[in-house]
Amino acid sequence: MEFFEITCLVIIVTCILYIYHKRKSQRKISDFPSKYPADKIKNKEKNHYDVAICGAGPxxxxxxxxxxxxxxxxxxxxxxxxxxDKYCGDAVCKTAIEILIDMGIYDLLIRENKAHVADSGGLCSPGGLSYIGRSKEVIGEIPAAIACKRLHLDDAIAKAAKRIGADLQEEWAVNEAKFDNSAGLWTLYREGSTDTLKARVLVCADGSPSRLATQLGLISRPPDSTCSRAYVEGGTHKFKADGVVFYNKEMLPGYSALFRHPNDELNYCVYIIPGNPKVTPDDLKHWHDYLQTNDPNINRALGKEAKIERMNAASLRLGGENVSYGHHVLIVGDAAGMIDPLTGEGIHHAMEGGKIAALFLDEAIKQGNYDSDLMKIYHQQWMNKFGFDFKWSMIFCQMMYRFPILLDASAAALQRKGDKFLAKWADIMTGRVPKIYMLKPEFSLTIGYELIRLLIARYSASTKNQNKTQ
Ligand SMILES: Cc1cc2nc3c(=O)[nH]c(=O)nc-3n(C[C@H](O)[C@H](O)[C@H](O)COP(=O)(O)OP(=O)(O)OC[C@H]3O[C@@H](n4cnc5c(N)ncnc54)[C@H](O)[C@@H]3O)c2cc1C
Incomplete structure (x- = not known):
């Protein structure tokens, strides 16, 4: 009896703690007390900044x-x-394009020939099946993707921020940030100088090494992976499409890609995605060179005369960090791991995350509170929007690595269903709709049907071969 009572008591206390924790984590910004009521007065003459952002990437x-x-x-x-410059595949997908349109810089990038609108694209599967479709007619006015060199893209976004009123300071490397609890202000120290600046809230947007957030003790692990980039001179290659993803069986779940820029230039990238014990980030140079000559699809697309620049590389922080907030501080973009582990792409999530952070801070400043518990709401907002989806991406990466035939079946499904199916596939891959949509009958049954056909075809081919050799 005593045991029964103790068990009931433990269950009741656990339930109460769970409900308390749930309620606490669902608190709204307006539930928090105002500590800095004067902050809500919008005044550019204040002697500190409302928000200081470290890093002017997307x-x-x-x-x-x-x-x-x-x-x-x-x-x-x-x-x-x-x-x-910033080493990148330069593929900017629809979610980011929508934000560029909202900022009024998309048309300019196209007009000045700094971005190429992708129309034809698709994938080559590990078993050699491919589908290259067209998207313009299916998708409508806003394209599925553009290719824009980061030299132009990042410059355009930073200058748009400056034009609308942000104080952009270039060649100002943040060396250190210290928080003064009594004043409720950050002091930022410039590298190699005695210059300092003060702000109420700090946003770490310094890219995947996440140096500042690591220094502050908010991030404790290094980036997960790495990716290469090399530009291919226009007129020297044989690639005719705008963007193709090449899956090579040996390096799954990683992949390589070619994206077309204006003036027939190409961007050749190799993404090392964790999950394959035989492929590590240290092997990037090997894969970058190996695929050019040994993957028949890439080899054909580049041709014998292709003039490719030497490989450049940068790190990837994938799948979202568990904590992207602290007392008076937020982390956005790559610094918070906002890169989809399925694709290694993150420009659109960096921009979406940046916008979510801004709208959240608007509310926090009006409330005059920046406690860690309140800043956590931002973390929940971006996790709900796209971060939880990264967990599905990790599962799909493992499935691709263990069963490459699933990619062959997907390519076969694309061949059969055409451009509408490709557009929906692209929406899933770029996080516009949750990855779990892959389990909808529209996808799972179509791909499942192709899977069975491929399995039967491969079985009968192998029995024929066996009979021949006997
Ligand atoms: C090779 C490669 C290919 C990729 N291809 C694609 C792709 O095709 N499509 C896609 O969507 N994503 C791609 N990604 C991912 C994409 O590059 C990132 O997700 C994106 O750049 C994230 O933007 P960000 O603003 O968070 O960080 P970043 O773009 O890294 O910007 C960080 C900024 O902070 C600045 N900074 C750093 N430290 C300091 C400091 N101490 N003080 C002041 N400033 C500082 C840096 O100079 C930089 O300007 C690729 C990544 C790699 C490495």
């Missing part, structure tokens, strides 16, 4: 753009001088 500049648009005094610090 995440930081988008965050700065929307904060400045909402009238807050916002500082955007960038260690390099624009225009500056």
């Amino acid at each position: 995440a930081g500049s988008t965050c700065a753009y929307y904060l400045a648009k909402l009238g807050w005094k916002c500082l955007l610090l960038e260690k390099k001088k624009f225009p500056r």
Whole structure:
């Protein structure tokens, strides 16, 4: 009897703690007390910034753009001088394009021939099945993707943030940030100088190494992986489509891709995605070179005369960090691991994350509270929007690695169903709809049907071979 009573008591206490925790984690911004009521007065003459952002990549500049648009005094610090390069595949997908349109810079990038609208694209499966479709007619006005060099893209977003009122300071590398609890302010220290600046809230948007957030003790692990980039000179290759993803069986779930830029230039990238014990980030150079000559599809697409620049590479922080907030501080973009582990792509999530952070901070500043528990709401917002989907991506990566035939079946399904199916496939791969949509009958039955056909075909081919050799 005593045992029964103790068990009941433990269950009841656990339930109460669970409900308390749930309620606490579902608190709204307005539930928190106002600690800095004067903050809500929008005044550019304040002697500190409302928000200081470290890093003017797509995440930081988008965050700065929307904060400045909402009238807050916002500082955007960038260690390099624009225009500056960033190693990337340069594929910018629809979610990011929508934000570029909202900022009024999309048309300019196209008009100035700094971006190429992707129309024809698709994939080559590990078993050699391919589908290259067209998207313009299926998708409508806003394209599925564009290719835009980061030299142009990041410059355009940062300058848009500046035009709308953010204080962009280039060649201002943040060396350190210290928080003064009594004043409720951050002091930012410039590398190699005695310059300092003050702000109420700090946003770490310094890319996948996440140096500042690591220094502050918010991030504790290094980036997961790495990716290569090499530009291919226009007129020297044989590639005719706008964007193709090549899956090679030996390096799954990683892949390589070719994206077309204006003037027939190409971007050749190899993404190492964790999950295959035989392929590590240290092997990137090997795979980058190996696929060019040994993958028949890439080899054919590049041709014998292709002039390819030497390989460049940068790190990837995949799948979302468990914590992207702290007392008076948020982390956005690659610094918070906002890269989809299925694709290694993150420009659209960096921009979406930057916008979510700005809209969240608008509410927090009006409330005058930046406690860690309140900042956690931002983390929940981006996790709900796209972060939880990364968990499905990781499962799909494992499935691709263990059963490459699933990609062959998907390519066969694309061949049979055509461009509408390709558009829906692209929506899933770029996170516009949740990955779990793959389990909808429309996908699972179609791919399942092709899977059975492939299995039967391969079985009968292998029995024929066996009979021949006997
Ligand atoms: C080779 C490669 C290919 C990729 N291909 C694609 C692709 O095709 N499509 C896609 O969507 N994604 C791709 N990605 C991912 C994409 O590059 C990132 O998701 C995106 O750049 C994230 O933007 P961000 O603003 O978070 O970080 P970043 O773009 O890294 O920007 C961080 C900024 O912070 C600045 N900074 C850093 N430290 C400091 C400091 N101390 N003080 C001041 N400034 C600082 C940096 O100079 C930089 O400007 C690729 C990544 C790699 C490595």
